[in-house]
Amino acid sequence: MTHPFDPGYGNEPFRTLCQEYPGVDVYPAARFRIEWGPIFHRGRLDGSARVLVIGQDPAQHETVVRRILVGEAGRRQQGFLAKLGITRSYVLINTFLYSVYGSVSAAARKKPDLIAYRHRWLDALLVGQQIEAVVTLGSLAAEAWQLWKATPQGQATTVAVAAITHPTQPESASQGDKTKLAAAIKAMLKNWNAGLQQLAPAIQYPDQATPLVLYGDTFQDGDRVPIPEEDLPAGLPAWMHEQDGWARRVGTDDQKKRANITITVPKGVLP
């Protein structure tokens, strides 16, 4: 049995980008969980990506795996890409390198050095590359895209773009209320269907040519897709990409929770 894995950041320009990431002077510790380190990307860095996704910020599963969008949001996003026939030719980066703590202030997110570093990634992924479509998840990612699009490199780049609702916005917005959750998921999937219809004509080189099947009012079987093993670093166990909910922030107060990540191997994995 072979285990494909993501070779990571050995090649330029990503090697230098991953050596020169901004720290606490750019990402204030009051607003970002800077103590867990930056988490950079998921997907292809070898120039084969056709779709670029901009997410928001990493959470606890991402912190363990050191790749972004590997939890529930990632699984939903993976399903969105699959509907476009994109099963491996994608690359994902986030608006923020570090996990947001509480909420992001306008001052924090407009820091020139924060934006400049993100633009170096966007330049590397878009300029002279073969990206055909860009997907932004949520309003902060949409803003990040607009800021890059206004640069000379951005103005010179023609790609299809869909700014869609963040995949776990329904959970954030409904705060445990099941009726609200169902309504928010329905609204999100309607929004996603519009995004799919915008992007589908732009995808000239899908990994698997697929007739476009839109979402219904709820997630159906197959709408959530596991994170491929080849997106994770070498040697990570299968449950880290196949399952979700195995990493939690545990603690009796906010500070203890902030200092903690508890990993629990899912039931059925241990002998």
Place this chain on the structure above:
Amino acid sequence: MTHPFDPGYGNEPFRTLCQEYPGVDVYPAARFRIEWGPIFHRGRLDGSARVLVIGQDPAQHETVVRRILVGEAGRRQQGFLAKLGITRSYVLINTFLYSVYGSVSAAARKKPDLIAYRHRWLDALLVGQQIEAVVTLGSLAAEAWQLWKATPQGQATTVAVAAITHPTQPESASQGDKTKLAAAIKAMLKNWNAGLQQLAPAIQYPDQATPLVLYGDTFQDGDRVPIPEEDLPAGLPAWMHEQDGWARRVGTDDQKKRANITITVPKGVLP
């Protein structure tokens, strides 16, 4: 501020080795914590290594960081290499890819496929490379070396070898008894001094030419050396390589402990 990091396994032959690692059919789950995945190495894979270290098996810090010998044993071993003037031209692999659970049976450690896979790594690191010295940590690593040395490739390879006591053998042997611990550390450092004297003449290309200063009866300031940032994957926070004791297996019984790794950011790091 730049953050050097280990680029990992992107290049052959390591890329294929990290895709083709043995699983539960070779490493029985009753004897190895196979559920956390294999952990392969630490140090240089670009041919610049002059010293090869063979350790035993990874523990919880190694499981989070996905590099071997990054806890207390690694820190002590790093100090041993520094006494030889080797501060970056080293590569470390383990006898076992997975963490030992309980103890290893002779049957488990003699499995031909387990040995054959390890030999592929040793071939890659030694045959036609510039390794000048090999250090084995503990009896199982010494056995691993002997098994490879008996192969045609091993017989054709001339390097200085020191089989030294495993760096945390004193803790294992003394079981919390402070008098026994001090005696075991003293005995270990005497053993390490013999190893240093064996290896020092063989090191033709140290990173820093250093007169050989032997250990005393106890670890002195500077005898433990932090794991260099460049040995860890991209983006890991400083406390993961500068500090120890931040990962524990927590649980009310053996099975729960086996399923758990709890990471706690050390005091003083959080804002």
